[in-house]
Amino acid sequence: MNPITCMTFSVCRPNNIFTLRLLFIFQLVCLSFYSLNLNASDETAEKISQLDAEFKSLITEFYNHQARAMISEKNLAQNFETFSSTFSAMVARQDNVEAVSFIHANLNMLELNINDDVILQVIKTLLDNHDYQTAIRLKGIIDSVGEQYYVSNLGLIFADYYDHRNQWQQVLSSLDIDFEELTPENAHRAALLVGIALQKQKQHRKAIKSYENIPESSTHFPLAQLNTALAYIRQDWWTDAHILIKRLLKQPAITNNEELVNRLSLILGFSLLNKEYYRESRESFRNISLDSQYASMALLGISLAAIGQEDSLGALNAASILNKKETQELVVEESYLLLPHIYKNLEQYETANSSYTLAINHYQNKLSVLRQLMDNSQAILNDHLVEPVSGKLTIGGIDYNLSEHYPSYFFSNFAETKKLRKLSQVSTVSKKLDILEKKQSELLVEIFNKTIQHRIDAVQSYLSQAHFGVAQLYDKEPE
Numbered sequence: 001m002n003p004i005t006c007m008t009f010s011v012c013r014p015n016n017i018f019t020l021r022l023l024f025i026f027q028l029v030c031l032s033f034y035s036l037n038l039n040a041s042d043e044t045a046e047k048i049s050q051l052d053a054e055f056k057s058l059i060t061e062f063y064n065h066q067a068r069a070m071i072s073e074k075n076l077a078q079n080f081e082t083f084s085s086t087f088s089a090m091v092a093r094q095d096n097v098e099a100v101s102f103i104h105a106n107l108n109m110l111e112l113n114i115n116d117d118v119i120l121q122v123i124k125t126l127l128d129n130h131d132y133q134t135a136i137r138l139k140g141i142i143d144s145v146g147e148q149y150y151v152s153n154l155g156l157i158f159a160d161y162y163d164h165r166n167q168w169q170q171v172l173s174s175l176d177i178d179f180e181e182l183t184p185e186n187a188h189r190a191a192l193l194v195g196i197a198l199q200k201q202k203q204h205r206k207a208i209k210s211y212e213n214i215p216e217s218s219t220h221f222p223l224a225q226l227n228t229a230l231a232y233i234r235q236d237w238w239t240d241a242h243i244l245i246k247r248l249l250k251q252p253a254i255t256n257n258e259e260l261v262n263r264l265s266l267i268l269g270f271s272l273l274n275k276e277y278y279r280e281s282r283e284s285f286r287n288i289s290l291d292s293q294y295a296s297m298a299l300l301g302i303s304l305a306a307i308g309q310e311d312s313l314g315a316l317n318a319a320s321i322l323n324k325k326e327t328q329e330l331v332v333e334e335s336y337l338l339l340p341h342i343y344k345n346l347e348q349y350e351t352a353n354s355s356y357t358l359a360i361n362h363y364q365n366k367l368s369v370l371r372q373l374m375d376n377s378q379a380i381l382n383d384h385l386v387e388p389v390s391g392k393l394t395i396g397g398i399d400y401n402l403s404e405h406y407p408s409y410f411f412s413n414f415a416e417t418k419k420l421r422k423l424s425q426v427s428t429v430s431k432k433l434d435i436l437e438k439k440q441s442e443l444l445v446e447i448f449n450k451t452i453q454h455r456i457d458a459v460q461s462y463l464s465q466a467h468f469g470v471a472q473l474y475d476k477e478p479e
Contacts, residue, residue, distance in 0.1 A: 044406065044443070044446055044447060044450060045406065047443050047446075048406060048407060048410050048443065051410070051413070051436070051439055051440060051443060052409065052410070052413060054436060054439075055130070055413045055416075055417065055436060056130070056131075056132045056133055057133065058417075058429070058432055058433060058436060059129075059130045059131050059132075059133075059416070059420070060131055060133040060134055061429060061432070062420050062424060062429050062433070063100050063101055063103075063104045063131055063134070064104055065424075065425075065426045065429055066097070066100075066101035066104065067101050067102075067104030067105040067107075069101075069425070070101055070102065070104075070105040071105050075102075075105065076105055076106060077102075077106050077109065079109075080109060080113045080116070083102075083106050083109060083110070083118075084116075084118045086102065087099060087102055087103070087118065087121075087122065088118070088121075090102060091121065091125060096125070096128075096129050097129075097420075097423060099125055099129075100125065100126060100129050100131055103122055103125070103126065103134070104134065107134070110122060110138065111138070111141055114138070114141055114142050114145070114146050114150065115146055115147050115150055119138065119142070119150065120150065120153055120154060120157065122138070123135045123138055123139065123154060123157060124157050126138075127157065127158070127161045129416075130412075130413065130416050135158075139154055139158065142154055148178055148181055149181045151177060151178075151181075152177040152178050152179070152181035152182055153181065153182060153186070155174045155175055155176070155177040155190075156174070156175070156177070156182060156186055156189065156190050156193075158170075158174040159171045159174040159175045159190065159193050160193070162174060163193055163196070163197070164408075164409070165407060165409050166200075166407060168196075168197040168198075168200045168201055169197070169201070171193055171194070171196075171197040172194065172197050172198070175190050175193060175194050175197075177190075179191070184218075185218065185219065185220075187213075188213070188214045188215070188218040188219075188220045188221075188224075189220055191210050191211070191213040191214050191220075191224075192210075192211070192214060192220045192223060192224055192227075194207075194210040195207040195208075195210035195211045195224065195227060196227065198210060199227060199230070199231055199234075202234075204231040204234050204235050205231075205235070207227070207228075207231050208228055208231050208232075211224040211225070211227060211228045211231075212228075216251070216253060221253055222248075222253055222254050222257060222260055225244065225248050225254070226248075226260065226263065226264060226267075228244060229241045229244045229245050229248070229264070229267065230267070232244065233267070233271060238271060238274075238275060241267075241271060242268065242271060242272070245264050245267060245268045245271075246268070248264055249261060249264055249265070249268075258289060258292075259292060259293070261287070262287075262288045262289055262292040262293075262294050262298075263294060265284050265285070265287045265288050265294075265298075266284075266285070266288060266294045266297055266298060266301070268284045269281050269282075269284035269285040269288075269298070269301045269305075270301060272284060273301060273304060273305055273308070276308060278305045278306075278308040278309045279305075279309065281301065281305045281308075282301075282302055282305040282306065282309070284301075285298040285299075285301040285302045285305065286298075286302065296322060296325055296327065296329050296331045296332055297329075297331050299318045299319070299321055299322040299331075300318075300319075300322060300331045300334070300335070300338075302314070302315075302318040303315045303316075303318035303319040303322065303335075303338060303342075306318060307342070307345070312342055312345045312346045313346075315338075315342050315345075316339070316342045316343075316346070319335050319338045319339050319342060320339065322335040322338075323335040323336065323339060328398055328399065328400075330458060333363075333366075333458070333459065333462055334462070336355075336358065336359035336362055336363070336462065336466070337359060337462060337465055337466060337469070339355045339359075340352040340353075340355035340356045340359065340466075340469055340473075341469075343355055344473065349473060352473055353470065353473055356466050356469050356470045356473065357470070359462070359466040359469075360463060360466045360467065360470070363459050363460075363462050363463035363466060364463065366459050367456060367459050367460065367463070370452050370455055370456045370459065371456065373395070373452050374449050374452050374453070374456075377445050377448050377449050377452075378445055380395060380448075381393075381441075381444055381445060381448060386402060386411050386414070386415075386444065387411070388411050388412045388414070388415035388416075389408065389411075389412060390403060390408060390411075391403030391404075391406075391408045391410075391411045393448070400448075400451060400452070401451070402444075402447055402448060402451050404451065404454075405450065405451065405454065406447050410440075410443070410444075410447070411444075413440065414437070414440045414441075414444060417433055417436050417437045417440060418437055420433055421433035421434055421437055
């Protein structure tokens with residue numbers, strides 16, 4: 001269900017509002033810590049995948065040429081011990097390009113010494129620096145003839161890599177290993193990753209079983225318990241979810257993490273709200289810190305719970321505070337529709353009408369700004385850097401999350417392409433990197449425009465609802 005098109009405050013009964021809002025809020029915060037709204041049929045997603053394959057191949061080619069330069073200069077390790085010490089020093093000083101080049105230059109030696117802890121660090125370094133093909137080459141050898149300890153630990157390294165790329169089936173395949181070969185903490189992390197991958201594929205019961213293998217003493221216990229509660233909710237086991245969250249909120253391992261407490265309180269609040277436990281729901285929202293990233297959603301929850309309690313003044317107070325927040329959150333945009341609905345409940349029809357007019361003006365101004373961004377997208381992206389890890393783009397002090405609908409690895413790949421193009425000393429490789437960078441740049445504009453268009457669609461929907469609210473208000477306003 002599209003949470004934008006179905007949320008018309010002026011025509012919904014309070015209970016319908018709660019149900020529809022709950023669906024939206026869960027999409028934002030309650031479906032585990034990892035979210036990606038990627039449509040597999042999206043042409044942009046297909047282009048990202050194609051460029052990713054081209055990028056991986058070109059990265060390996062770049063480092064092969066770097067290695068040849070090292071070999072010609074006789075910068076090879078004389079033995080495996082020398083390699084280990086030299087490589088470790090490169091990693092310690094974060095000389096990543098040199099370290100990966102050194103790996104390539106000594107690859108034949110490494111293939112003969114696979115049963116060593118340094119090989120795990122070698123493969124992790126390759127993956128961290130985007131050289132997937134060489135990492136897979138070494139993994140194939142270890143999987144075939146390596147000791148089980150290295151097979152299992154390498155499986156966890158690859159699972160982490162795939163997890164960051166939201167490749168859930170590959171996470172599960174990588175963790176088809178002997179967990180007893182891992183340290184206890186790594187075994188707990190592996191169980192967590194299995195649970196997340198299963199949960200992302202809607203296999204909630206299997207995910208819960210995996211989370212049960214993580215003890216309270218583990219650093220991964222809080223996240224496992226949070227995701228267990230979410231799995232309960234997705235299974236419609238609301239009572240079990242409520243009991244679990246209330247118990248977690250009393251445990252030191254949880255209470256020492258303020259933002260985790262805030263998130264659990266938010267989930268509990270909307271769960272209770274959905275079941276019409278308005279007073280308890282309101283109390284849960286009030287436990288969320290004012291400086292939390294979930295504060296805006298908590299204000300929305302308080303306002304909706306107050307409506308359920310027929311406390312229009314309380315609802316108005318929370319919605320007014322939310323409306324004054326200067327952020328780009330959708331819940332803030334929605335407060336412009338919630339306020340006139342509350343004024344109607346108070347039978348303050350003139351104020352409701354003024355509030356709808358304010359909402360209409362706000363949405364029209366917002367649309368104008370967003371359309372200007374699309375009209376000037378190329379110039380904007382030339383002048384502003386996209387954060388390579390998060391995909392965040394800041395324009396005029398306002399953050400836009402370009403990874404909201406597309407994988408963040410694209411932005412990391414783009415940054416790496418630009419870096420290596422400047423370092424390349426081989427003309428053929430430089431030319432290929434230049435061509436790839438241009439393709440990535442064009443695709444970045446496409447991603448930016450689609451991100452802004454998604455926002456435009458949302459605001460346009462709100463604007464339509466505001467116009468409809470005004471029309472309905474005139475129908476109901478007493479003579």
